[in-house]
Every structure is written in structure tokens, then in C-alpha cells.
Amino acid sequence: MGRMFLIRTFGILAALVLVLQSLDLLSESGKILAYPGNHDTQVWQYMSLRAPQIVSRFLPFSVLLGTILTLIQMNQNSEVVALKASGLSAHQVLAPLLLASLGVAALSFAFNDRIVSRATAALDRWQKIDYAPLPPDRGDRTNVWVRDGDDLIEVESIRGRGPDAQLRGVTLYDRTGGSLVSIVRAPAGRRDGDAWRISPATRFDVASGAVAPLGSILVARGVRPDQFTLGSVDADGLSFGGLRAAIVDLSDAGRPTKSLEGSLWHKLSGPLSSILMPLLGAVAAFGLARSGQLFVRAVVGMALGFTYFVADNFALAMGNLGAYPPFLAAWAPFLLFFLIGEAVLIRTEE
Structure with a gap:
């Protein structure tokens, strides 16, 4: 049988x-x-x-x-x-x-x-x-969103982990009370102390419509690297042990x-x-x-x-x-x- x-x-x-x-x-x-x-x-x-x-x-x-x-x-x-x-x-x-x-x-x-x-x-x-052609998988993440208080941070891609993480295509949506005040953009960013240094940054003011260069600035103070690297977790693409570890990291x-x-x-x-x-x-x-x-x-x-x-x-x-x-x-x-x-x-x- x-x-x-x-x-x-x-x-x-x-x-x-x-x-x-x-x-x-x-x-x-x-x-x-x-x-x-x-x-x-x-x-x-x-x-x-x-x-x-x-x-x-x-x-x-x-x-x-x-x-x-x-x-x-x-x-x-x-x-x-x-x-x-x-x-x-x-x-x-x-x-x-x-x-x-x-x-x-x-x-x-x-x-x-x-x-x-x-x-x-x-x-x-x-x-x-x-x-x-499929590039080698080095643990990079794309299209990551992170909340920093009222502000929202969008990153096109992040390479590396921990203090060595490198951000590409950073967009910071500066909000106050749920209303958008300004948009800060920079092509690159890296870890600097407990914040992230992005450069060369530009700021678009929503009220005036003016664009101003800011150079190198610190943003997202208190946002940890794992909040970026864990921004996108596909359960179907992870093994049982890998998904369990990702859940623990996200919970922390x-x-x-x-x-x-x-x-x-x-x-x-x-x-x-x-x-x-x-x-x-x-x-x-x-x-x-x-x-x-x-x-x-x-x-x-x-x-x-x-x-x-x-x-x-x-x-x-x-x-x-x-x-x-x-x-x-x-x-x-x-x-x-x-x-x-x-x-x-x-x-x-x-």
C-alpha cells in the first residue's frame, strides 16, 4: 500500500x-x-x-x-x-x-x-x-524604508552590515505633526557615531519650493544599522533558521x-x-x-x-x-x- x-x-x-x-x-x-x-x-x-x-x-x-x-x-x-x-x-x-x-x-x-x-x-x-545577469549575493538590501520619529528615511540600497554599512540614494522626508516640511536627498551615506553622515546633501523646502545645498550633514541620530539591513525580509526566501533569526533581530x-x-x-x-x-x-x-x-x-x-x-x-x-x-x-x-x-x-x- x-x-x-x-x-x-x-x-x-x-x-x-x-x-x-x-x-x-x-x-x-x-x-x-x-x-x-x-x-x-x-x-x-x-x-x-x-x-x-x-x-x-x-x-x-x-x-x-x-x-x-x-x-x-x-x-x-x-x-x-x-x-x-x-x-x-x-x-x-x-x-x-x-x-x-x-x-x-x-x-x-x-x-x-x-x-x-x-x-x-x-x-x-x-x-x-x-x-x-545576476550579481553575487553579498547580503545587500534595496528599497528600504525606516521610520525615525515623525521622519521617514528611504534608501535605494545598502551594502555591508554594522558600522561598515554604506547607504546609496538616501532620501529623508522631514515631517512635523504628520505634515511634510522638507525633503533632504543625498547620493551616499555612512555611519558616523550614533548618526549617519550623508553627502553631498540638498534640501527641498515644501513651503517655499526652494532647493538649497547642505554639503555633508548628520541625520537619523539613534537609527541603528540593523534597522536598515532588516528593512526588507522575505519569509519565502529564508530557511526556517534564517527566518527565526531575522524575527529575533527585528523584534530587538x-x-x-x-x-x-x-x-x-x-x-x-x-x-x-x-x-x-x-x-x-x-x-x-x-x-x-x-x-x-x-x-x-x-x-x-x-x-x-x-x-x-x-x-x-x-x-x-x-x-x-x-x-x-x-x-x-x-x-x-x-x-x-x-x-x-x-x-x-x-x-x-x-
């Missing part, structure tokens, strides 16, 4: 990846080849970065469909009837599938943590520069972390959703095949599985908006549908 389940699961996954990757290339290959000098090598590079994302997203769907196909075949061949006649309960019949799905969940977590996160980070960087810097905490918990609950699929699809295993209800049972199993994915995405979105606590956003759909699957199985078969 376990071997049959795994063969069908990964066979369906391979077919889904092949179809979806082909459809994705139809929309992206033109953008890739539009950059001068890009050829089929860059198309293959894009496929190598995009395929892990597709595998990660559709692995739970494949587990659900693999479960239903396996159980339908066993039901049609009266194998489930034979197993129950030998004295096995419904949970014992499903035990091989549950154990195999536990292995799939562990494999999924390792794959997401080691491969998908790196591929996502690299693909995001590549798409931001319109598929130009006084930055909001609720949405990232939800994503951190979801890095655990997401792969574990594979364990739910045999339970939700188990309704297709039972009932007599000759009763004519086998197709209906398969549809019910698919409906339960796809409803879980809808609820999971909805809860995660509500967590990102701050409407749900992070732990609830990540684990509530899993626990809810675990109870639903158990209730259906016990009510109908136990």
Missing part, C-alpha cells in the same frame, strides 16, 4: 510540474529573452529556479490525489473489504498511507528549507533586475514581526499537511464499489482536501493582515481539518 501510494503521488507530482512549468514558460520566456544577450541557457536557469517552487506548492495536492487513486483501486478490487474482514479497523487500514505521508512531510520540509528558500530568493533578485529593533511569525509557523504546518491528505481522502476507501457511490466518495474526499487548502491560504492571509494571531493562522486549519477527517472516519467506519 505504501509503495503504491508513493508511486502514484510522485507520478502525479511529476505530471503537474511538467504541465505547470510549460504554462509558466509561455508567459515568462518572452521576458527572459527580451534582455539582450539572454538565450536558452537563461531559460533553463529560470526553470531550475522555478521548478522547486512548483514542487513545493503542489506536493500536498499530489498526496491528496495519490491517496484517492490508491484507495479507489483497492476498493474496486475488494482489498479494503478483505482487510476489514480480517479484523483491521479503518485507522489500521490507513496506517501504511499515514506512515508514508509522514515521510513525505519530512522530505518536504527538508526540500523547502534547503532548496526552495534559496531558489525563491535567487529568482526574486533576478526578476527585480528584469532577468539581467522594535519592528513588527507578526506576519513573519505566522510564516515561520507555516514552514512547519505546511509540510505536515501531507499527513492530513490520507485522512481526508479516506472516504474513498470505504463503502462497496458496486453500490455506485464510489465516484461520489472520491469527489467528497477531493472536496475536503481542496477546502483545507482554501482555508489554509485564507488563515495565512488573515495572519499577514494581523486579524489572526500567528500561531492560530498557521495551525488552526490543520487542527480543524484533522478533527473533521477523524470525525468523518469514526462516524462512518468506526
Whole structure:
């Protein structure tokens, strides 16, 4: 049963990846080849970065469909009837599938943590520069916003960390009581004591419309370097350990972390959703095949599985908006549908 389940699961996954990757290339290959000098090598590079994302997203769907196909075949061949006649309960019949799905969940977590996160980070960087040659990743950050009291600071890019951080394209929005007073711009900035020295700076006065040169000035006193380097954190592009460390750093810097905490918990609950699929699809295993209800049972199993994915995405979105606590956003759909699957199985078969 376990071997049959795994063969069908990964066979369906391979077919889904092949179809979806082909459809994705139809929309992206033109953008890739539009950059001068890009050829089929860059198309293959894009496929190598995009395929892990597709595998990660559709692995739970494949587990659900693999479960239903396996159980339908066993039901049609009266194998489930034979197993129950030998004295096995419904949970014992499903035990091989549950154990195999536990292995799939562990494999999924390792794959997401080691491969998908790196591929996502690299693909995001590549798409931001319109598929130009990808520069080496030195931990630089782009388009960073930092609040300094009422003032807002925008930095086009920051290189380095700690006291060695170098700012490029600095814009300071000087505000008083929520109203914009002036805009200070400078092409470069560096750490100077507990402030940042930017030069050569110019100041645009909103009231008069006059522009005045300021030379080298100190701004953003008390703003730490980590507030710039942590200004943009992509949860999908970080491993579990990397995201946890980023959350700790952001929390120490006084930055909001609720949405990232939800994503951190979801890095655990997401792969574990594979364990739910045999339970939700188990309704297709039972009932007599000759009763004519086998197709209906398969549809019910698919409906339960796809409803879980809808609820999971909805809860995660509500967590990102701050409407749900992070732990609830990540684990509530899993626990809810675990109870639903158990209730259906016990009510109908136990």
C-alpha cells in the first residue's frame, strides 16, 4: 500500500510540474529573452529556479490525489473489504498511507528549507533586475524604508552590515505633526557615531519650493544599522533558521514581526499537511464499489482536501493582515481539518 501510494503521488507530482512549468514558460520566456544577450541557457536557469517552487506548492495536492487513486483501486478490487474482514479497523487500514505521508512531510520540509528558500530568493533578485545577469549575493538590501520619529528615511540600497554599512540614494522626508516640511536627498551615506553622515546633501523646502545645498550633514541620530539591513525580509526566501533569526533581530529593533511569525509557523504546518491528505481522502476507501457511490466518495474526499487548502491560504492571509494571531493562522486549519477527517472516519467506519 505504501509503495503504491508513493508511486502514484510522485507520478502525479511529476505530471503537474511538467504541465505547470510549460504554462509558466509561455508567459515568462518572452521576458527572459527580451534582455539582450539572454538565450536558452537563461531559460533553463529560470526553470531550475522555478521548478522547486512548483514542487513545493503542489506536493500536498499530489498526496491528496495519490491517496484517492490508491484507495479507489483497492476498493474496486475488494482489498479494503478483505482487510476489514480480517479484523483491521479503518485507522489500521490507513496506517501504511499515514506512515508514508509522514515521510513525505519530512522530505518536504527538508526540500523547502534547503532548496526552495534559496531558489525563491535567487529568482526574486533576478526578476527585480528584469532577468539581467545576476550579481553575487553579498547580503545587500534595496528599497528600504525606516521610520525615525515623525521622519521617514528611504534608501535605494545598502551594502555591508554594522558600522561598515554604506547607504546609496538616501532620501529623508522631514515631517512635523504628520505634515511634510522638507525633503533632504543625498547620493551616499555612512555611519558616523550614533548618526549617519550623508553627502553631498540638498534640501527641498515644501513651503517655499526652494532647493538649497547642505554639503555633508548628520541625520537619523539613534537609527541603528540593523534597522536598515532588516528593512526588507522575505519569509519565502529564508530557511526556517534564517527566518527565526531575522524575527529575533527585528523584534530587538522594535519592528513588527507578526506576519513573519505566522510564516515561520507555516514552514512547519505546511509540510505536515501531507499527513492530513490520507485522512481526508479516506472516504474513498470505504463503502462497496458496486453500490455506485464510489465516484461520489472520491469527489467528497477531493472536496475536503481542496477546502483545507482554501482555508489554509485564507488563515495565512488573515495572519499577514494581523486579524489572526500567528500561531492560530498557521495551525488552526490543520487542527480543524484533522478533527473533521477523524470525525468523518469514526462516524462512518468506526
